[in-house]
Amino acid sequence: MSGELAAPLRGPGVPEMSGERTAPPAGLVAVAMSGGLDSSVAAWLLAGAGRPVVGLSMLLWDQSARARHGRCCGALDLGDARRVAQQAGIPHYTLRLDREFRQQVVDPFVADYLAGRTPSPCVRCNTWIKFDLLLERARRLGAERLATGHYARILDGPEGPELHTALDAAKDQSYFLFELGGEQLAASLFPLGAMTKCEVRALARQAGLAVAEKGESMEVCFVEGGVREFVEAQAGGAGLPAAVVDSGGKALGSGQPYYRYTVGQRRGLGIAAPRPLYVLAIEPEANRVVVGEERELLAAGLLGERLHWIGPEPAGGAGGAIEATVRIRSRHPGVAARIWPRAARGAGSGAAGATGGVAAVSVVGAASAARAIAGAGATSAARPGGPREVEVEFAEPQRGVTPGQAAVFYRGSRVLGGCWIRDRLDARPVRRPAAASGRAAER
Amino acid sequence: MPQVYLDHNATTPLDPRVREAMLPWLGERHGNPSSIHRAGQAARNAVEEAREQVAALIGGRPPEVVFTASGTEANNTVVADAVERARGPAGSAGGHLVISAMEHPSVRRSAERAERAGLAVTRVPPGADGVVPAAAMIDALRPDTRLACLMLANNEVGTLQPVAEVAAECRRRGIPLLCDAVQAVGKVPVDVARLGVDFLVLGAHKFGGPLGAAALWLRDGVEIEGLLAGGSQERRRRAGTENVPAIVGLGAAAALARAEVGAPREEGDGGGPGERGGPGDRRGPGERGRAGEGDGSGERGGPGEGGGPGGGGVRPLRLAALRDRFEAGLAAAVPGAVVHCRTAPRLPNTSHVALDGVEGEALLIRLDLAGFAVSTGSACSSGTVEPSQTLLAMGLSAEEALSSIRVSFGIANRPAEVDLFLGALGREAAALRRLTGAALACRG
Numbered sequence: 001m002s003g004e005l006a007a008p009l010r011g012p013g014v015p016e017m018s019g020e021r022t023a024p025p026a027g028l029v030a031v032a033m034s035g036g037l038d039s040s041v042a043a044w045l046l047a048g049a050g051r052p053v054v055g056l057s058m059l060l061w062d063q064s065a066r067a068r069h070g071r072c073c074g075a076l077d078l079g080d081a082r083r084v085a086q087q088a089g090i091p092h093y094t095l096r097l098d099r100e101f102r103q104q105v106v107d108p109f110v111a112d113y114l115a116g117r118t119p120s121p122c123v124r125c126n127t128w129i130k131f132d133l134l135l136e137r138a139r140r141l142g143a144e145r146l147a148t149g150h151y152a153r154i155l156d157g158p159e160g161p162e163l164h165t166a167l168d169a170a171k172d173q174s175y176f177l178f179e180l181g182g183e184q185l186a187a188s189l190f191p192l193g194a195m196t197k198c199e200v201r202a203l204a205r206q207a208g209l210a211v212a213e214k215g216e217s218m219e220v221c222f223v224e225g226g227v228r229e230f231v232e233a234q235a236g237g238a239g240l241p242a243a244v245v246d247s248g249g250k251a252l253g254s255g256q257p258y259y260r261y262t263v264g265q266r267r268g269l270g271i272a273a274p275r276p277l278y279v280l281a282i283e284p285e286a287n288r289v290v291v292g293e294e295r296e297l298l299a300a301g302l303l304g305e306r307l308h309w310i311g312p313e314p315a316g317g318a319g320g321a322i323e324a325t326v327r328i329r330s331r332h333p334g335v336a337a338r339i340w341p342r343a344a345r346g347a348g349s350g351a352a353g354a355t356g357g358v359a360a361v362s363v364v365g366a367a368s369a370a371r372a373i374a375g376a377g378a379t380s381a382a383r384p385g386g387p388r389e390v391e392v393e394f395a396e397p398q399r400g401v402t403p404g405q406a407a408v409f410y411r412g413s414r415v416l417g418g419c420w421i422r423d424r425l426d427a428r429p430v431r432r433p434a435a436a437s438g439r440a441a442e443r
Numbered sequence: 444m445p446q447v448y449l450d451h452n453a454t455t456p457l458d459p460r461v462r463e464a465m466l467p468w469l470g471e472r473h474g475n476p477s478s479i480h481r482a483g484q485a486a487r488n489a490v491e492e493a494r495e496q497v498a499a500l501i502g503g504r505p506p507e508v509v510f511t512a513s514g515t516e517a518n519n520t521v522v523a524d525a526v527e528r529a530r531g532p533a534g535s536a537g538g539h540l541v542i543s544a545m546e547h548p549s550v551r552r553s554a555e556r557a558e559r560a561g562l563a564v565t566r567v568p569p570g571a572d573g574v575v576p577a578a579a580m581i582d583a584l585r586p587d588t589r590l591a592c593l594m595l596a597n598n599e600v601g602t603l604q605p606v607a608e609v610a611a612e613c614r615r616r617g618i619p620l621l622c623d624a625v626q627a628v629g630k631v632p633v634d635v636a637r638l639g640v641d642f643l644v645l646g647a648h649k650f651g652g653p654l655g656a657a658a659l660w661l662r663d664g665v666e667i668e669g670l671l672a673g674g675s676q677e678r679r680r681r682a683g684t685e686n687v688p689a690i691v692g693l694g695a696a697a698a699l700a701r702a703e704v705g706a707p708r709e710e711g712d713g714g715g716p717g718e719r720g721g722p723g724d725r726r727g728p729g730e731r732g733r734a735g736e737g738d739g740s741g742e743r744g745g746p747g748e749g750g751g752p753g754g755g756g757v758r759p760l761r762l763a764a765l766r767d768r769f770e771a772g773l774a775a776a777v778p779g780a781v782v783h784c785r786t787a788p789r790l791p792n793t794s795h796v797a798l799d800g801v802e803g804e805a806l807l808i809r810l811d812l813a814g815f816a817v818s819t820g821s822a823c824s825s826g827t828v829e830p831s832q833t834l835l836a837m838g839l840s841a842e843e844a845l846s847s848i849r850v851s852f853g854i855a856n857r858p859a860e861v862d863l864f865l866g867a868l869g870r871e872a873a874a875l876r877r878l879t880g881a882a883l884a885c886r887g
Contacts, residue, residue: 028812054812093808096829140805140878142812 028052029189030138031147032130033085033092035077038149040084040211041200042191046147047088054143055085055092058134060101060125061222083210095137097129104128106222110234113227113259116282117404120176120330121220126150127179135187145189152177153193153413154185159311161185163415168196175330178408178418179308228260240287244271247280247292258282261289264297264400281424282403298397300426302328304407304419307341307388314416324409324416326392328401334410336395341388390419447860450816451649451853452598452626452793457692458651464695465653468688476685477676486687493694497658500697501624501643502634509659509680510690514625514646515549516670517659518592520681521621521642522553524667525590526560536561541583542592543575543604544568544836547623550592551832562589568836573602573784580609584618591620595638596627599833599849600784601793603627610639619665625649625657629700630790631759641665647689651854652696656689703758703854758854763791765852768861770794776869777801783834783847792852800879801846801872809871810848815864818849 031043033055046053057078078094085092105124112119135146151166152174160182166172180188192200204212223230232238239257246252252271255261265279269291278297281290314322321338328335392407401424408418448456468489474482476490494505511517522540529538542554544566554564565583569575580593591613596603606622613620619641624633629650635643642665646657661667661680673682773780773796783795798806803819810817819831834844850864 054808091812093811095804137805140802140875141808142874 026051027144028054028142029145029147030054030056030134030141030143031090032134032149033057033081034149035080035084035211036149037204037209037211037214038151038192038200040081040149040209041204041207042147042149043084043090044088044203044207044209045191046189047090053088053090053147054138054141055081055088055090056134056138056141057081057092057094058101058129059094059096059098060129061098061106080211080214087207087209093141095134097133100133101125101129101222106234109220110231112404113231114235114284115404116258116284118262118402119404120406121222122176122330123179123406126176131177131180131184131188135184139187145187147189147191149192150177150190151192151195151197152190152415154188154190155414157311157414163310164193164413165410165415166192167194171197174410174415175327175406175408178310178406178415180310182311185310231259232257242287242289244269244289244291247290247296252291255289258284258287258289263402294399297399299394299399299401299424300397301337301391301393301424302401302407302421303423303425304390304392305388305422307390307417307419309417310415313341314411321393322409322416324411326394327408327410328398328421329405332398335398337409338393338395339409340391340393342390343388389422391425392419393425447815447856447864449850449852449856449860449864450818452601452849452851453818454648454654455651455853456855457653458696458699460699461651461653461692461695465688465692468691474687476687477674486685489687489691489694490685493690493697496694496697496701497645498660500633500701501628501645501660502636503643503660504663506678507660507663509661509677510685510693511657511659511681512655512686514547514623514644514657517644517657518547518549518621518623519553520659520667520670521644522550522557522590522592523670525619526557526562527668529557529562529589530560538587538589539563539565539585540590540592541565541567541580541585541588543580543594545573545575545597545599545833546592546594547598547625548832550594550621550623554592568838569597569602569833571838572787573597573600573789573833573837574787575604577605577608577612580605581612584613584616588616588618591618593620593622594626595622595624595633595643596631596790596793597833598626599831600795600837601626601790601851602784603631603788603790606640607638610641613641614639626790626793629696629704629758630762630792632705632756635660635662647693647696650696650700653689653692655686656693658693700758703756705756705759759791761854762852765856765858765861766792766794766850768858769850769852769865772862772865773868776865777872780872783837794850794852795847796850797843797847798872799846801875802879803846803848805875806848806871809875810867813867813871815867818851819845819847 109121151171153164241254242258277291280292325334326337409416474486476487498505529536621642622640625646628645641662643660648654671682781797830841830844
């Protein structure tokens with residue numbers, strides 16, 4: 001079946017898999033197949049490269065009652081993955097990870113909103129599900145590598161594998177992978193890292209893949225309808241209307257429950273004002289939403305928690321700061337910044353937020369022998385997001401520093417690591433001697 | 444990659460001889476059995492011939508056989524009919540059902556529906572040996588019991604159930620008994636008279652026939668209301684145009700099974716359900732002998748039944764030889780492996796194996812990648828694995844249930860394939876144990 005269709009893949013115009021390290025693995029490669037276009041083409045490319053490949057899909061969120069298309073966990077998409085695997089001539093299996101997905105991704109997502117944060121569930125899914133549980137499952141099946149359809153590249157560096165942006169900047173997904181470790185990168189393959197979306201779709205059409213015309217799944221895959229309604233359904237009811245105040249604390253009126261707001265939001269505030277108002281901060285304890293003018297959105301920096309470096313921590317420059325470009329949300333162009341890591345205040349306080357708390361609980365759960373049989377991850381030992389905090393000072397003030405989002409550190413195309421935004425820093429952070437010496441003491 | 448297929452309880456390959464019988468009906472021959480013209484008459488004749496073949500296999504009479512599309516449909520028909528009969532004038536149903544806790548989902552889910560309709564349901568668990576005690580089934584019967592359901596052979600662990608003993612008591616009390624014999628027919632002799640049941644269900648694709656054809660046998664005089672409203676096919680018991688090619692295939696498979704498994708005994712019930720009264724006497728003498736050697740439980744293998752020419756056949760003998768070869772080599776291949784229900788009367792083709800410290804799902808996939816098709820139990824619609832309800836009902840923990848695989852042999856398997864499989868099973872289980880052990884150590 002694939003004979004004549006596979007031929008064009010080796011022809012001119014099709015990029016080599018330059019996103020991956022030079023020595024291709026000889027052993028079994030597992031490819032994560034969501035049923036979407038990208039992972040389907042990744043599977044097709046690997047199968048065409050003549051190496052043994054097995055396709056794995058994850059049943060993450062049981063939506064069998066309403067079969068749907070276009071979300072990474074819909075039942076119809078699993079069927080698409082199965083069909084593509086057959087077209088590619090590779091075996092395919094569906095693994096049930098819905099309990100783990102709820103625990104590691106969905107519950108923290110809800111907890112983040114209820115704590116006044118705006119979460120980034122795709123990062124957690126990559127960190128805890130795909131490159132932890134699924135990688136471990138793949139290894140149990142005898143696979144040496146796990147391939148995905150991510151637009152990012154893994155390059156060999158002097159200190160081990162490095163994570164780099166995709167060549168197609170418009171599709172780059174490296175932001176969502178910042179919590180991976182070197183060991184995980186060494187076990188991973190991103191066959192699409194050097195391709196454009198246009199090339200990927202053209203390949204799918206050439207190959208006649210059933211998913212060639214499928215659209216993008218941009219929304220949160222497990223949420224149908226509005227995120228706020230989902231959070232309320234999961235939390236078991238709607239909260240009380242929040243007080244809307246200005247940055248001086250003056251009451252402006254009452255609005256919706258606090259978790260329905262996002263920092264930087266302008267529309268739907270329902271407050272009459274001479275100039276447009278934006279959400280500046282969300283205060284769940286006080287059930288308060290602070291609004292202000294656009295200039296007040298600008299932050300000089302951010303306070304991050306659960307700092308993670310993919311490789312060894314980069315050496316600091318003058319004053320101990322690490323120079324990097326920081327992206328404070330997935331579509332942020334990036335800003336030059338100086339980074340000061342520091343020990344967390346008190347034991348484990350850096351991970352004391354709702355997200356960190358849930359994470360800590362699930363690590364404990366993973367240690368039980370029953371989970372070992374049920375397939376809990378074994379890479380749990382190398383968890384990202386230690387108890388370290390970090391202060392990040394932007395070269396230019398940035399708007400929309402949003403608690404709950406990831407701040408990811410780049411040097412050129414390389415991802416150094418990142419952290420989770422806990423708060424904005426308004427004043428220029430004082431270069432406390434404690435920050436620099438604390439870091440030195442840890443090394 | 445050539446695949447060694449060891450999952451015959453899920454479905455069997457179409458027997459080439461059955462395929463030959465079906466081919467004309469997928470080609471030049473066609474016709475609706477209800478039509479008056481000659482094409483229709485030919486189709487009618489083919490369906491009726493199949494009915495005779497099925498009836499002959501189980502010792503019934505042709506008018507007692509109703510063709511359905513699946514065993515699930517047949518089971519649903521019988522339970523739904525019992526619910527309908529239990530409905531009072533107000534529409535809500537009363538009364539009681541008894542089922543074993545290890546029934547096929549088509550019976551278990553139907554019982555849940557009956558519960559929602561207002562019937563009480565008693566679920567009788569199997570013992571640790573995978574056999575539902577006849578006394579426990581009988582104890583659960585009530586004056587208002589509308590129907591009892593006990594399968595003849597369990598689909599997962601392969602144990603044979605004491606259907607005849609339970610049916611005898613049900614008859615005394617006037618309670619109809621539904622026997623789901625889907626996994627037994629075609630592997631061991633099945634005789635409706637000897638079993639004494641009122642309803643018996645079989646499915647073609649479990650013994651060399653095609654998918655899409657099954658049969659419900661109902662004792663003469665028992666009437667049911669069909670699930671489907673429609674034409675008067677199957678004596679108004681199952682509306683819908685007959686699936687002629689599949690039914691022809693079912694008939695052909697039944698004829699082959701009758702020759703190769705053993706026809707129902709001719710000499711009546713003497714000495715039949717005697718001391719065991721249970722399923723042991725359903726086994727042909729050949730298979731009984733082999734199983735006796737294999738699992739050392741000669742107690743039930745007494746020669747009391749005699750070895751009449753109709754009592755046993757080449758098929759159970761061959762299946763048991765494959766299974767016994769596998770089980771004899773198992774301990775050497777996978778240290779610590781345990782065969783579930785080994786001392787219980789069971790199907791000659793099924794081996795349900797517990798592999799301590801081995802995740803069944805991962806093992807299944809590794810074996811599939813290595814070219815061997817097995818199962819972890821009953822398949823789930825989404826293609827993923829849940830702990831087996833049967834094993835849980837037998838008292839195993841979820842963890843034990845998830846570290847088990849089911850190997851079910853078919854008549855086309857060869858001894859050499861068993862040996863190849865033992866080698867692969869040993870390799871893959873050892874690799875998995877290494878990986879799991881490493882993971883545990885890593886987690887500390």
